[in-house]
Amino acid sequence: MSRLRAAIVGATGLAGQQFIAALANHPTFEITALAASSRSAGKTYKDAIRTEKGAIQWFTSIALPEKVASMSVEDAEQLDASKVDVVFTAVESGPAKLLEPKYAKTTPVLSTASAFRYEADVPLILPGVNAEHAQLIDTQRKQRGWKGYILPNPNCTTVGLAYSLAPLHRAYGVKRVHMVSMQSVSGAGRSPGVIGLDIIDNLIPYIPDEEGKVEKETLKILGTLTDGKIEAASIAVSSTCTRVSVLEGHTEVVHVELARATTEAEITATWRGFGREFLAAGYPSAPPALIHVHEDPFRPQPRLDRDLNDGMTTAIGRLRRDEHSPNGWKYVLVSHNTKMGAAKGCILVAEHLAATGYLG
Numbered sequence: 001m002s003r004l005r006a007a008i009v010g011a012t013g014l015a016g017q018q019f020i021a022a023l024a025n026h027p028t029f030e031i032t033a034l035a036a037s038s039r040s041a042g043k044t045y046k047d048a049i050r051t052e053k054g055a056i057q058w059f060t061s062i063a064l065p066e067k068v069a070s071m072s073v074e075d076a077e078q079l080d081a082s083k084v085d086v087v088f089t090a091v092e093s094g095p096a097k098l099l100e101p102k103y104a105k106t107t108p109v110l111s112t113a114s115a116f117r118y119e120a121d122v123p124l125i126l127p128g129v130n131a132e133h134a135q136l137i138d139t140q141r142k143q144r145g146w147k148g149y150i151l152p153n154p155n156c157t158t159v160g161l162a163y164s165l166a167p168l169h170r171a172y173g174v175k176r177v178h179m180v181s182m183q184s185v186s187g188a189g190r191s192p193g194v195i196g197l198d199i200i201d202n203l204i205p206y207i208p209d210e211e212g213k214v215e216k217e218t219l220k221i222l223g224t225l226t227d228g229k230i231e232a233a234s235i236a237v238s239s240t241c242t243r244v245s246v247l248e249g250h251t252e253v254v255h256v257e258l259a260r261a262t263t264e265a266e267i268t269a270t271w272r273g274f275g276r277e278f279l280a281a282g283y284p285s286a287p288p289a290l291i292h293v294h295e296d297p298f299r300p301q302p303r304l305d306r307d308l309n310d311g312m313t314t315a316i317g318r319l320r321r322d323e324h325s326p327n328g329w330k331y332v333l334v335s336h337n338t339k340m341g342a343a344k345g346c347i348l349v350a351e352h353l354a355a356t357g358y359l360g
């Protein structure tokens, strides 16, 4: 069977490069088009990521695939989406707002950008958590008159938090959450990104717009789809998002208040067993487990845990009672921001959509 043709828009950026890495030898998708801004248009991919001084700014741990290196980069505004089966977009929200509806007229668009995340007819799918929300795609297509659709990924900080909360919410009910993040530098992208001089030996206590995204998205993901609408979960979510001197992997310190009493052993077992049904489908980008629980109190750490199962598993540790709140618990998690939190997470959703008739 021939593979589905995929375009990557924003292919030169950090998330775009992770799309290239994850699709390099993919059994379902084949990269047939690359696009970026007019700055890169008309160049070969290798030239588009080469600086004036000659540095090739390839960021991922696999070698730049030769076929991709010599492909021509198109201007995203000129990309003919009807020539591919799926468009993966990895551009900032501003260009995404203009480009994605244009592509969606003919073709499904899976996006890492926030531009459409909060629209009522747009689901936010986290693999293994709320795949049933994909039905909203039918409503979106009907309402907007599109052959394709727009399906954004949740924000990279939301991803780890929502993975840790989803099993707890199902098993015990979550009433209240407080989260403090320590986010990696790659989360800010390459342009403009974070300047080394500002972040080394430092912590920046504010990431514009991030806290609102985490709070809204968590409620949407954990919400229920009823009569063609997502009813947001009723949980008090509060967060403080900070940037730290770590290359990849977001660390989050979470305090959660559950609706009923439970034990450390029960929570650990709930996390460890989470997502088995989804994982049984055997999707190529799926990890063996969505959540890994550490008993070692010095874990998780971003450097040691972000690449667990190629960055597709949320690592959790330091689970303990919070004696100051009823049914309160505390823990720390690490989640890979450019893999499960962006490109490869998007691809896992695409694999599920291809298997359930929404792609191809």
Ligand SMILES: NC(=O)c1ccc[n+]([C@@H]2O[C@H](COP(=O)([O-])OP(=O)(O)OC[C@H]3O[C@@H](n4cnc5c(N)ncnc54)[C@H](OP(=O)(O)O)[C@@H]3O)[C@@H](O)[C@H]2O)c1
Binding pocket: 009, 010, 011, 012, 013, 014, 015, 016, 035, 036, 037, 038, 039, 040, 041, 076, 077, 090, 091, 092, 093, 095, 112, 113, 114, 155, 156, 186, 187, 188, 189, 190, 191, 192, 193, 337, 338, 341, 342
């Ligand atoms: N980095 C992460 O950890 C992460 C995680 C989750 C979600 N995201 C989201 O993913 C998106 C991309 O982030 P990133 O970190 O990859 O950013 P980035 O490294 O700065 O890359 C931005 C990409 O967008 C392209 N671009 C810029 N302006 C454009 C325009 N007007 N039209 C078409 N393409 C344009 C750039 O192309 P040129 O090279 O030609 O300028 C580049 O390919 C953002 O929405 C971000 O919020 C990022």
